[in-house]
Amino acid sequence: MTNTVLTADRLCAGHGGTRVVHDLDLHVDSGEIVALIGPNGAGKTTTLMTLAGVVASQSGSVAIGGVVMTSPLHIRARRGLAVVTQERSVFMGLSVRDNLRLGSGPPEDALELFPELEALQGRKAGVLSGGEQQMLTMGRALASKPKVLLVDELSIGLAPQVVSRLLDALTVAASTGVGILLVEQKLDQALAVSNRAYLMRRGHIEFEAPSADLRTRTEDVHRMYLSNS
Ligand SMILES: Nc1ncnc2c1ncn2[C@@H]1O[C@H](COP(=O)(O)OP(=O)(O)OP(=O)(O)O)[C@@H](O)[C@H]1O
Numbered sequence: 001m002t003n004t005v006l007t008a009d010r011l012c013a014g015h016g017g018t019r020v021v022h023d024l025d026l027h028v029d030s031g032e033i034v035a036l037i038g039p040n041g042a043g044k045t046t047t048l049m050t051l052a053g054v055v056a057s058q059s060g061s062v063a064i065g066g067v068v069m070t071s072p073l074h075i076r077a078r079r080g081l082a083v084v085t086q087e088r089s090v091f092m093g094l095s096v097r098d099n100l101r102l103g104s105g106p107p108e109d110a111l112e113l114f115p116e117l118e119a120l121q122g123r124k125a126g127v128l129s130g131g132e133q134q135m136l137t138m139g140r141a142l143a144s145k146p147k148v149l150l151v152d153e154l155s156i157g158l159a160p161q162v163v164s165r166l167l168d169a170l171t172v173a174a175s176t177g178v179g180i181l182l183v184e185q186k187l188d189q190a191l192a193v194s195n196r197a198y199l200m201r202r203g204h205i206e207f208e209a210p211s212a213d214l215r216t217r218t219e220d221v222h223r224m225y226l227s228n229s
């Protein structure tokens with residue numbers, strides 16, 4: 001039986017009076033990695049922030065674990081939603097150890113997922129490399145045992161081998177049942193780890209397909225959906 005952990009139903013959202021996301025329908029099942037792909041300005045981050053409860057929806061609904069949510073992020077977090085953004089939301093002035101202690105899950109779980117952090121525990125998060133900060137962010141998020149994890153543009157500014165390491169950790173998390181929505185501009189990377197993908201353009205989902213199908217036609221996908229021309 002599939003267990004849907006995240007659903008958006010005819011979701012509309014934007015900033016101020018403008019609408020950026022139009023009638024968005026999507027779902028993520030437990031154990032699934034779903035990519036949300038689209039060109040710059042398509043509305044991917046706005047979508048993620050609306051699912052997280054950071055940006056208010058204009059109409060439509062979001063459900064986590066089958067329960068419709070209208071609450072802000074900290075309440076959704078208690079219902080099993082975790083978010084990893086481009087900003088790497090760690091406390092830069094605190095040590096890795098304290099960052100892990102302040103997370104809502106056991107530090108050991110984060111360290112099990114990212115043993116690289118073990119030796120860095122006494123160091124301030126602010127002096128870590130971008131990749132290490134992202135491991136800390138993701139380790140904290142996954143230690144909280146979320147039902148669903150939203151990830152925005154993991155690859156920005158990071159070396160390819162670091163990105164692969166982080167994507168591998170997502171695969172491990174998914175194998176334990178976490179449902180993951182991965183916003184990514186880099187098509188190859190997104191398709192390499194995801195089971196399914198939604199293509200977003202100008203605030204609309206243009207289509208949805210199994211990632212395995214899209215892997216065989218990445219050039220077409222680039223030309224038709226990802227070029228800004
Ligand atoms: N805080 C904001 N206030 C006003 N407009 C915004 C805000 N954030 C985004 N927008 C606008 O909403 C539209 C969609 O932006 P969004 O950041 O969601 O796209 P994106 O697909 O994540 O793009 P990128 O790939 O560049 O990250 C853009 O036209 C953008 O200018």
Ligand SMILES: [Mg+2]
Binds near residue numbers: 044045046153
């Ligand atoms: Mg974005």
